[in-house]
Amino acid sequence: MSTYHATTILCVRRGGDVAIAGDGQVTMADVVAKADAVKVRKVDGMGAEEAGVLTGFAGAAADAFALLDKFEARLKESPQNLKKAAVELAKLWRTDRMLRRLESLLIVADKSCSLIVSGGGDVIEPSDGILGIGSGGSYATAAARALVNHTDQSPAEVVANAMAIAGNLCVYTNTNITAIEL
Numbered sequence: 001m002s003t004y005h006a007t008t009i010l011c012v013r014r015g016g017d018v019a020i021a022g023d024g025q026v027t028m029a030d031v032v033a034k035a036d037a038v039k040v041r042k043v044d045g046m047g048a049e050e051a052g053v054l055t056g057f058a059g060a061a062a063d064a065f066a067l068l069d070k071f072e073a074r075l076k077e078s079p080q081n082l083k084k085a086a087v088e089l090a091k092l093w094r095t096d097r098m099l100r101r102l103e104s105l106l107i108v109a110d111k112s113c114s115l116i117v118s119g120g121g122d123v124i125e126p127s128d129g130i131l132g133i134g135s136g137g138s139y140a141t142a143a144a145r146a147l148v149n150h151t152d153q154s155p156a157e158v159v160a161n162a163m164a165i166a167g168n169l170c171v172y173t174n175t176n177i178t179a180i181e182l
Contacts, residue, residue, distance in 0.1 A: 008136035008173040009039060009056035010163055011107045011114045012144050012155040013129030017181060018109050020054040021159035023136065023167055024176030026061060037061070038178050043072055052110070053082060054180060058134030059104030067093065067104055071117070082110045086123045094121040105133040111182055132166075136173030140166035156181045 007027065011020040022039035025032060040056040053075060057064030070092060074085040086108055106117045114131055116124045124131075130148065132141030143162035147153055153161065160179050167175035 007058050007134035008140060008166055009058050009107050009133050010140040010144055010159050011109050011131040012158045013114050014155045017155045018114060019155035019159045019179055019181035020056050020109060021163045021177050021179035022056050023163060023173045025174040027172055035174055036176050040178055040180055042180050054109045054182060056107045057104050064104040067106055082113055086115045086117050090117050090121050090123050093119045107131050107133055136166035136170030139169045
């Protein structure tokens with residue numbers, strides 16, 4: 001059975017700003033099924049006065065949408081505590097029989113922190129503010145670290161440029177990039 005997969009998300013935090021980007025490629029086995037998918041989105045305030053939460057996913061698309069729905073429900077319970085919502089999702093994801101089978105990774109970010117959430121119960125906050133997931137995640141992360149260390153680019157510019165580099169290296173990542181910021 002073939003599974004649709006969406007790949008490569010990058011999140012960069014610099015100063016008080018954060019941006020997230022995703023490529024547009026969705027693959028089915030070794031075939032490009034879609035080239036212009038949008039895998040990042042902004043979840044509005046949830047009652048908080050901040051500008052919201054950025055989310056992105058890599059992995060099986062249907063699984064990711066199910067997890068994003070669960071995450072949003074946890075965020076509504078703790079609208080000003082992204083870490084708590086992420087930990088609660090990770091606990092549910094790891095212990096629920098149905099959710100345990102979902103194959104995806106999430107990046108969530110607000111004005112105060114950026115996190116990777118996995119089905120293994122991981123909730124990881126990077127020390128340098130740069131997160132990459134998916135097939136091209138390592139390429140995008142390496143490019144973003146170089147850009148952050150050697151340029152004055154904003155997080156939105158860094159994610160766009162680093163994703164373009166990843167899209168030129170990884171066969172499961174394209175250069176049809178969607179970037180959003182807080």
